[in-house]
Amino acid sequence: MTVPTVMKGPAQISRRDFLSTGAAFLAASHLELGLPRTTDGFITLINLVGGNDALNTLVPTRLQAYALQRPAIAIAPAAGLPLDTGPFANSDYVLHPAMPALASLYRAGFVAFVRTVGYAGANMSHFSSQDVWSRGAVTPTQPDSGWIARYKDLYAPEAINVVALGLGQQLDFRGGTTPSTFSLIPDPSTLPPYTFTGDLPFRANDRLRFQVAEQVALRARAVGLPERARVAQLAMWDQFRELRGTTPPVVPPAYPGTSLGSVLSSSAEMLRAARPVKIFYALGGQADAFDTHYDQGGVVGRHAESLAVVDAALAAYAADLQQMGVWNRAVIVLFSEFGRRNASTSTGTDHGTGGLMILIGGAVRGGMYGPDLTEEAVSAFTLPMLVDFRTVYEELLSRHLEVDSAPVFTETYNRQPSLGVIL
Amino acid sequence: MPRLSAAAISFPLLLWACGGSSPPAVTTPPEASLEPEPGQLDTQQVTHLSRRTQWTTGSYALTDSLADGIDGYLGELLDPAHRDLFTETEALGLIADADHPTESELVQWWLHLMVKSRVPFREIMAFFWHDHFATSIERFDRFSRYLLKAQIEKLRWLGTGDLRQLLYFMLTDPAMLIWLNGVDNTREQINENLAREFYERFTLGVDNGYTQADIQETARALTGYRVERDQQAQLDRVVFDPSRADTSPKTIFGRTGNHGFHDVVDLVLAERPVAEFICKRLFEHFCYADAPPEVVAQLAAKLRTSNYHIAPVLYTILRSRAFFAARSRESHLKSPVEMGVGLLRTTRLALPLSIVDYLLASQGQRPLAPPDVGGWPDDDDWLGAGSLVLGSQFAHALATSRAYQAQHYTPIDLLLPVVSERTANAVVRSLADRLGLVLTPDEIATYEQYLDTQAVEVGTELQLQHDTFLGNYPMHVSERVRGLLFLLTQHPSYLLR
Numbered sequence: 001m002t003v004p005t006v007m008k009g010p011a012q013i014s015r016r017d018f019l020s021t022g023a024a025f026l027a028a029s030h031l032e033l034g035l036p037r038t039t040d041g042f043i044t045l046i047n048l049v050g051g052n053d054a055l056n057t058l059v060p061t062r063l064q065a066y067a068l069q070r071p072a073i074a075i076a077p078a079a080g081l082p083l084d085t086g087p088f089a090n091s092d093y094v095l096h097p098a099m100p101a102l103a104s105l106y107r108a109g110f111v112a113f114v115r116t117v118g119y120a121g122a123n124m125s126h127f128s129s130q131d132v133w134s135r136g137a138v139t140p141t142q143p144d145s146g147w148i149a150r151y152k153d154l155y156a157p158e159a160i161n162v163v164a165l166g167l168g169q170q171l172d173f174r175g176g177t178t179p180s181t182f183s184l185i186p187d188p189s190t191l192p193p194y195t196f197t198g199d200l201p202f203r204a205n206d207r208l209r210f211q212v213a214e215q216v217a218l219r220a221r222a223v224g225l226p227e228r229a230r231v232a233q234l235a236m237w238d239q240f241r242e243l244r245g246t247t248p249p250v251v252p253p254a255y256p257g258t259s260l261g262s263v264l265s266s267s268a269e270m271l272r273a274a275r276p277v278k279i280f281y282a283l284g285g286q287a288d289a290f291d292t293h294y295d296q297g298g299v300v301g302r303h304a305e306s307l308a309v310v311d312a313a314l315a316a317y318a319a320d321l322q323q324m325g326v327w328n329r330a331v332i333v334l335f336s337e338f339g340r341r342n343a344s345t346s347t348g349t350d351h352g353t354g355g356l357m358i359l360i361g362g363a364v365r366g367g368m369y370g371p372d373l374t375e376e377a378v379s380a381f382t383l384p385m386l387v388d389f390r391t392v393y394e395e396l397l398s399r400h401l402e403v404d405s406a407p408v409f410t411e412t413y414n415r416q417p418s419l420g421v422i423l
Numbered sequence: 424m425p426r427l428s429a430a431a432i433s434f435p436l437l438l439w440a441c442g443g444s445s446p447p448a449v450t451t452p453p454e455a456s457l458e459p460e461p462g463q464l465d466t467q468q469v470t471h472l473s474r475r476t477q478w479t480t481g482s483y484a485l486t487d488s489l490a491d492g493i494d495g496y497l498g499e500l501l502d503p504a505h506r507d508l509f510t511e512t513e514a515l516g517l518i519a520d521a522d523h524p525t526e527s528e529l530v531q532w533w534l535h536l537m538v539k540s541r542v543p544f545r546e547i548m549a550f551f552w553h554d555h556f557a558t559s560i561e562r563f564d565r566f567s568r569y570l571l572k573a574q575i576e577k578l579r580w581l582g583t584g585d586l587r588q589l590l591y592f593m594l595t596d597p598a599m600l601i602w603l604n605g606v607d608n609t610r611e612q613i614n615e616n617l618a619r620e621f622y623e624r625f626t627l628g629v630d631n632g633y634t635q636a637d638i639q640e641t642a643r644a645l646t647g648y649r650v651e652r653d654q655q656a657q658l659d660r661v662v663f664d665p666s667r668a669d670t671s672p673k674t675i676f677g678r679t680g681n682h683g684f685h686d687v688v689d690l691v692l693a694e695r696p697v698a699e700f701i702c703k704r705l706f707e708h709f710c711y712a713d714a715p716p717e718v719v720a721q722l723a724a725k726l727r728t729s730n731y732h733i734a735p736v737l738y739t740i741l742r743s744r745a746f747f748a749a750r751s752r753e754s755h756l757k758s759p760v761e762m763g764v765g766l767l768r769t770t771r772l773a774l775p776l777s778i779v780d781y782l783l784a785s786q787g788q789r790p791l792a793p794p795d796v797g798g799w800p801d802d803d804d805w806l807g808a809g810s811l812v813l814g815s816q817f818a819h820a821l822a823t824s825r826a827y828q829a830q831h832y833t834p835i836d837l838l839l840p841v842v843s844e845r846t847a848n849a850v851v852r853s854l855a856d857r858l859g860l861v862l863t864p865d866e867i868a869t870y871e872q873y874l875d876t877q878a879v880e881v882g883t884e885l886q887l888q889h890d891t892f893l894g895n896y897p898m899h900v901s902e903r904v905r906g907l908l909f910l911l912t913q914h915p916s917y918l919l920r
Contacts, residue, residue, distance in 0.1 A: 127795060207885050208878035209906045213913040216869060222915035224753020226802075229918055236811050286561070 041363055041400040042277055044267060044317075044332045046260070046310065048284040050291030051126065053303060053349055054339035054356035054383060058093050058113050065378040070344040073298045083107065088367035097299050098308040101315035105360055110318075112421045114357040114392055115370035116377070118338065118385025120414060122353035126291070129337035134171035136390055137411040145175025147393065147408055148279060152176050155403045156278050159235045163270065165263035165282035172281060179235035181277075213237060253320045260284060260313040268320045278401055284310050290336060296348035310334065314360070321361075328362035331400055331422065335389070341382050354383030357392055359421055363400060369419045391416045454748035455715045457722070457739055464493065464747065470859040471752045474920065475709055476500055476741065478543050478761065479769045480859035497741055500544045501583050501734040507541040514539075517776075522658060523565045526791075529572055530560070531776040533790050537760070538767045538779070548582030548737075549575060550760065550790065551708055556593050556625060557793035558602045566652060566659040570598040571791065586701060586731040590688045594621065594645065597661035603796065606650045606661060608642055610669035618642040620796050622691070632695045633676075640673040644682040692731065698723035702736060709740050711754035712802070718745065755920035756802045759786035762814050766821055766912065769857060770838060773831035774821050782817045815913060822909035825901055835904055845894020847874040850904060858911050870910060874903050 060066050061077035080094025086107035093113075095103045105111045119138055123129050132138050136147030143150070152162045153176050162180040164173060173180055214237035222230070255261035260282060267280045284290070289306040296303045314332070321327045335357045340349035354377075370387045377383055390409050397405035399422040451458075464472070472493075473485045488496050499505055514535040515521075518528045537546045553575065563571055574596050581589045593599055594617075600606045603617040618641035622633045647668030651660050673682045676694040680686065691697055702722035706714040722736050729735040740746055757765065763783055767774060783789050788799055805811075828834060838857060840849045851870045855862050862870075877890035892903060911917065 204878035204880045204885060205902050205906055207880070208873070208876065208887065209909060211885075212869065212873045213910050216866060216910065217913065217915055220866065220915045221863075222919065224749070225915050225919060226756070229756060230915060232811055233913075233915055233918065236815065 041329050041331065041402070042271070042279065042326075043396055043400065044264070044280040044282070044330065046282050046284045046332065046334050048290045048306075048310070048334055048336040049130070050285070050289055050336070051129075051338045051340055051351055052290040052334075052336035052355065053292060053296065054115070054352075054354065055342065055378070056296070056298070056303060057096050057099075057307065057356055057358075058115070059096065060092060060373050060378065061094055062092055063373060063375055063378050065342075065375050069342045069378060070349075072344040072347055073296050073301070073303075073349070074344075075298045079299050086366075090368055092372065093368070096304065096307050098304040099311040101311045101318065102358070102360070105314075105318060106366060109366040110360055110362065110364055111366050112359040112364050112419075113368050113370075114359070114387055114419065114421065115368065115373060116354040116384055116386040117335070117357040117370065117389050117392070118354050119388050119390070120385070122338065122385050124338065124351040124353065126337060126351070130171060133335070133337050133389065134174075136393065136409050138413070139411060143175075143410065146172040148172045148180075148281065149174060149176025150408045151279070151397065151401075151403070152180060153178055154407055155401070158276065160270075160275050160277060162279045163267065163277050163281070165267055165280050179232050181235070210237065253316055253323065255316040255320075256309070256312040258309050258313060260309060261316060264313050264317040265320070268317065268324070271321070271326050272324055284334065292340065292348045293345070293350060294348045296344070302348075318360070330361035331363050331396060332360040333392075333396070334358040334360070339383050342378055342380060352382035354385045357389065359392075363423050365421055365423050369421055387419070388413050388416065391419065392421065395419060395422055452748075453744040454711070454750040455718055456744040457718060458744055459742045460493075460744045460747040464489070467752065467861070468747045471747065472741070474765070474859065475746075476544050476547065477768070478537070478547060478765050480765060480857070480917075483857065493742065497738055500741075501737055503545075503580065503582075503584055505542055506545070510536060510540045522569055522656065524568055524572060525565075526560055526568070527777065527780060529568060530780050530789060530791050532572070533575060534764070534776050534779055534783075537764045537790070538776075543768065545579055545582060549579040551705075552578040552582055552589070553790070554793065554798040555704065556599065557796050557798040558598055559793055559795070560791040562602050563598070566657060567598075567601060567650075569658070570596075570601065570661070574598040575791070583734045583737060584732065586697075586726070586733055587688060587692060589733075590626065590692075591685060593625065594684050594688060595648075600648050600661050601650065601659075605645060606648050608646050608648075609667040610643070610646050613639065613642040613646065613669075615639060615642045617645055621687070624796055624798075626691050626697045626700060627695055628700050631700070637675055640675045640682075641687055643669040643671075643673050644675065644687050645684060696723070698726040698731075701733075702726055705733075705736060706740055706745075709737075710745050710748075710751040753919060754802075756805060756918050757814075757920045758799065758801075758805060759783050759788040759814060759817075760790060761920055763817050766818060769859075770821065770835075770908070771833055772821055772824075772835065772838075773828050773833040774824055775827065778820060782820065786814060786817070811918075818909050818912035822905045822912070825905065835908065836900060838908075839894070839900070839904065842895045847871040847892040847894075850874065850892070850894060851907065854904075854908055854911055858917060860911060860914055860916055862914075866914070870907060873910065874907060 055066065055070070056073060056075060059075045059077070059080050061080070067074045067076075075094075075096065077094055079097055081097055081100060081103035082091070082094055083089070083103060083106050084091040087109040088106070095106070102111060106113075119132055121138055123132065131140070134146050135143065136150075137143060148162060149172070156162055157178045159179045159181045162173075164180055214234075217230075217233050217237055255265040263282045267277075267282070270277055285306050289309070290303070292303045292306075295301055298304075317332070318327070321330050336355050338351060338353055339355035340352040342352070343349075373383070390413060394405040394409055394415075395418045397403050397408060399418070460468070469485050469489065470480065473479050477485065485496070488499075514532045517532050517535060518524045524532070533546070537543065537550070540546055556574075556578070558571060558574060560568065560571055574593075577589075577592050577596065581592065600617070603620055604614045605617040608614040608617065615638050618638045621641065622631075622638065623629050627633060647663050647665065648661055649664050649667060651662045652658075653660060668683075670681055672679050675682055675687065675690050678690055678694070682690065699719050702725075703714050703719045706718060706722060722739065725739055726733070726736050745751060760783060763779060763786075767779070780789065784792070787794070787805075793799055825835075838854060839845055840853050848867070848871055851862075851867050851874070855867075855870075871892075874892040875889055876887050879886045879888070894900065
């Protein structure tokens with residue numbers, strides 16, 4: 001593929017804007033503009049599980065229907081974060097006030113919003129819709145494996161190539177034949193001091209212990225143990241050795257003490273150690289964090305709290321990736337199984353259809369993608385699904401990871417031209 | 424341990440053991456036979472019984488209980504009056520305000536029971552049914568969370584009891600009615616959720632003997648409940664409101680009448696293979712997947728002739744040749760709860776319940792928080808969730824929480840032979856036996872070598888030198904023995920349930 005350069009001109013101003021937004025963003029002198037993007041791209045998927053409310057995340061400022069539909073939870077344009085400066089200045093939308101880091105990144109040209117994302121025949125059940133997103137196919141059980149598992153089997157067979165950050169991604173990883181790596185995530189603040197503490201005599205014994213465990217696992221015969229369990233266990237020891245070998249821990253930039261903050265710091269650790277990871281996958285919150293049937297709120301409330309958790313982790317992660325010089329290889333993807341109903345209920349919103357996908361990183365061409373929201377769309381029952389999510393995933397695979405996406409997404413769908421969201 | 428009088432247990436046992444079983448088929452392989460396992464149980468079989476019925480691993484746990492024979496043991500196991508009131512009281516003490524428990528308090532209440540109860544089979548069966556009637560705490564708030572505790576109490580009480588009663592209770596359970604939108608189901612506008620899951624998950628299985636029309640008619644039969652918020656007491660109550668109930672005739676499974684909640688249960692039991700569905704689940708939980716149809720048929724017949732009492736079916740399973748066959752001992756992987764609670768019960772080492780809660784949640788199996796109404800995954804589906812790594816972290820936390828265990832009077836020395844006999848070999852053997860592991864001589868030698876090795880970091884290099892294990896030397900005991908305990912939990916065989 002050709003290697004485009006990072007945005008010029010307006011981006012110079014906007015980068016300064018970005019870098020000056022706060023202490024979270026450390027100066028990144030090696031991040032020269034025009035630096036050719038390395039072909040070694042990686043993707044960090046963050047699943048806002050539960051159905052993130054697209055309309056209150058990226059708020060339309062000029063549509064009267066918006067406030068009419070949502071008396072309980074509408075966000076006034078003046079209360080949102082402006083996106084009207086930088087290379088992709090846009091005053092038709094403001095961002096939810098709980099996401100200042102994302103707003104800065106947008107103004108710096110690093111964020112793409114893809115509106116009305118979904119799939120044909122939208123299903124408003126969490127289970128069905130998550131099933132579609134994770135398999136990358138609408139027809140039930142055809143195929144019956146996660147798209148990440150298919151990608152991995154085809155293109156990324158080493159366990160370390162695909163990393164599940166934390167738990168809850170069974171759907172996307174199921175059905176593969178090559179094991180994935182699972183990060184060691186426990187939040188240190190909640191655990192007794194049992195890991196590699198640097199406490200020298202014990203640390204040595206820890207290392208020996210892992211060696212012996214692996215040695216036994218390699219030779220042991222466990223009658224009746226399924227082969228898949230044996231493979232998974234060996235992969236685990238491999239992983240312990242890889243990740244907890246001799247490299248002394250580097251104190252990361254301050255990540256928030258949330259589980260998302262903790263797993264994104266693990267992701268950064270692996271990148272710092274130059275591990276060949278292609279895909280990271282994390283959950284953006286607890287199961288009901290974005291399922292805002294009640295107490296959703298507008299500027300404050302459950303939705304604001306959930307978005308703030310994502311934004312804080314994102315701020316630290318983006319700063320860290322910049323600092324270590326891998327920002328241009330990064331695409332961070334925020335997605336959700338569906339958006340929510342246009343009209344609010346007494347205190348929240350029910351399940352809807354069209355959603356919002358957000359791509360962030362040095363490899364992203366910022367701006368607004370997908371059809372603009374209209375009075376008609378916002379007046380309707382629920383937002384339409386006009387951009388099939390696989391259009392974006394296929395572009396990520398073909399343009400960013402540089403593999404043929406066709407064998408991964410085998411189902412026929414209304415395939416659109418690439419959005420051009422990857423530089 | 425309190426014991427029932429012989430008379431109280433022998434009468435029903437005789438009935439269960441003798442009634443209704445088919446004549447012995449000479450050609451039936453042991454793994455497909457429900458005939459009682461003949462003869463004395465060997466160590467591996469006792470270990471297996473202990474794993475399935477006590478959430479412990481070593482055979483040591485049952486030595487006393489089996490002194491009077493397996494029939495006496497099973498009788499006590501299946502007797503709902505057999506309780507551990509002391510631990511139940513202790514567990515209740517973890518909840519500050521019974522009307523408004525927090526999520527952590529409720530999870531830890533149950534974890535305490537699982538880890539400490541002297542009658543763990545009650546929790547094993549309650550957890551089995553919790554997985555079956557999977558209701559998640561995430562659906563509830565401070566007004567309603569107490570209702571989920573009430574549901575779990577029903578499962579704890581009826582776990583080995585009357586299936587018909589259990590189904591009555593679950594269909595009218597306030598937490599269930601909230602979780603599956605029974606409280607939103609009115610005669611003006613039906614909500615099918617509860618009716619659909621009742622057939623799909625609770626009684627028949629997906630598309631097994633019901634139609635969309637049956638679901639809709641059933642939903643109409645289940646109308647009438649709503650939530651009423653008591654602002655004074657800050658509690659949500661689920662109340663029956665006749666004005667919301669549909670009292671016109673409904674036709675379910677071809678039978679027309681003014682059916683209500685009880686009729687739905689009675690109809691499905693009378694007209695459809697509920698007994699087969701439930702017995703298959705029970706057999707597969709305790710034995711192995713893909714239960715032979717003839718075994719399921721025999722168990723279902725047993726359930727029907729016992730008027731839907733579950734205990735006789737459990738007795739048949741747990742006493743059977745199939746249960747003690749190698750296939751049953753080898754086919755399942757431990758779930759995170761089985762691994763974690765099992766380790767705590769087996770080693771009796773202390774770990775704060777908040778940490779246990781955190782680690783189980785990290786592995787994706789926080790009790791009271793099933794991912795959805797389908798319950799948790801089984802067996803090697805767990806491998807895809809990173810839980811192997813986190814299970815390993817659990818074992819590591821348990822093996823290395825030295826200070827906490829010292830504070831709670833559960834030093835690791837209690838797991839070891841007496842000091843004078845504490846050779847490397849004896850230590851390996853005693854810990855392996857406690858964990859129910861059968862090791863090869865080669866593996867024993869490897870673990871002994873580990874105990875006899877001093878590891879030192881020189882720069883980034885790890886240097887190993889021989890250093891004879893001395894069982895009475897505190898440094899060796901605290902570090903190497905703990906290391907060994909961790910290593911044994913990571914033996915591939917220990918993954919097996």
